[in-house]
Amino acid sequence: LAKTTQPISMDSYEGQEVNITCSHNNIATNDYITWYQQFPSQGPRFIIQGYKTKVTNEVASLFIPADRKSSTLSLPRVSLSDTAVYYCLRTGANNLFFGTGTRLTVIP
């Protein structure tokens, strides 16, 4: 069974950079990696998507190494409002695997 795993939880102080890694050893050639943020009792919210190397948008960066067996979401300077659960999603034409989720707690 293909697994997409993440650390269960992370803590960070306000203003710090946070890196969350997702392991997806069985990634297929056509799979993309997408990261989502989820607050309690809400649907996931899109953060960033990539295929390989580095992608950056106004809120985050996504690093995917050449072998694509992992990906790292980088949040540059977290604030208290970034406290949430972060999920990676590996998806292709015929498959879809959510990661186990990482609960990020930002501390004042």
Next chain:
Amino acid sequence: GAVVSQHPSRVICKSGTSVKIECRSLDFQATTMFWYRQFPKQSLMLMATSNEGSKATYEQGVEKDKFLINHASLTLSTLTVTSAHPEDSSFYICSARVRGGLSEQYFGPGTRLTVT
């Protein structure tokens, strides 16, 4: 853009009754919609993939006769939980893939189902 709505946001029903949840893509056409279930403090579990005009594809272990999915148009999919039981209580979330898009999905706000 790319907004997905769900209705209702929360519902309480009695054991043995059926509940219908609607998922709509408000400003785009979605040839594919997905239905997920999420239990407390767990990741999202894909239940089924719904393509407009065809039968849904269910994940292993999901009963297709219990969770009826209809995707009659490019902007609407419905999930009906039939003969609901307390163990069906969960957070149900839909998502939609933009027609012609890559693999990005837009998620609805979720529906909290409580079966008493």
